[in-house]
Amino acid sequence: MNEDVQFILDTAKEAMDNAIKHLEKQLANIRAGKASPAMLGSVMVDYYGSQTPLNQVANVNTPDGRTITVQPWEKSMLQEIERGILMANLGFNPMNNGESVIINVPPLTEERRRNLAKQAKAEAEDAKIGVRSARKDANNEIKKADDISEDLKNNAEIDIQTMTDKYVKKIDDILEVKEKEIMTV
Structure with a gap:
């Protein structure tokens, strides 16, 4: 050829x-009802003045099918991570327990x-x-x-x-x- x-x-x-x-x-x-770290892939966080992807400032895990946990590498980032998740407008309500951010994924x-x-x-x-x-x-x-x-x-x-x-x-x-x-x- x-x-x-x-x-x-x-x-x-x-x-x-x-x-x-x-x-x-x-x-x-596109979430399918089951929690996945990919759901937070579009979240950007203000990290010392620059917009940074969430996965570069924290560890994102799914302990079960309905929960996402975000464990920041610096505790001072908790509020910024919460704000970033809310600003991403994903329909999630993050909760801060002082150690990490927990997101309960509601059933569809x-x-x-x-x-x-x-x-x-x-x-x-x-x-x-x-x-x-x-x-x-x-x-x-x-x-x-x-x-x-x-x-x-x-x-x-x-x-x-x-x-x-x-x-x-x-x-x-x-x-x-x-x-x-x-x-x-």
Whole structure:
């Protein structure tokens, strides 16, 4: 196979992989009723005047399925951590016991579960758009290439479509697992 074609295919595959990684990262932020340290991944804390991710100033654990504990490395950070969690607007009510911050994750209502499932679907659709965009870019690159025979171009387009179908199926599978996780009480 022509090196140019292989490069275009590799670039498309990389873009599609990135769409999947982004989807998985976004879905990790959608809570499914079970406590997870990833839920606090977006929390930023004022650490001596600079905004710092929570996981760089404290240890985040889940002792059970309904509780998240945040153990700061410096006790003076307790109020800042509480403020950071509240400012992140995650719907949590942190409690400070003088040693650590404890967050009880409330069980999800049926309506909230449906909304989270819709949100997960929207994220999956965005990922599919990313995959299709990578397909379009790759097909345009193939069409622009002058030094490639028509047969090679046709075969490359078929390969790109096959790869696209594989990634769309992967996205559907990831979404199915996440929806099941969200809807399970």
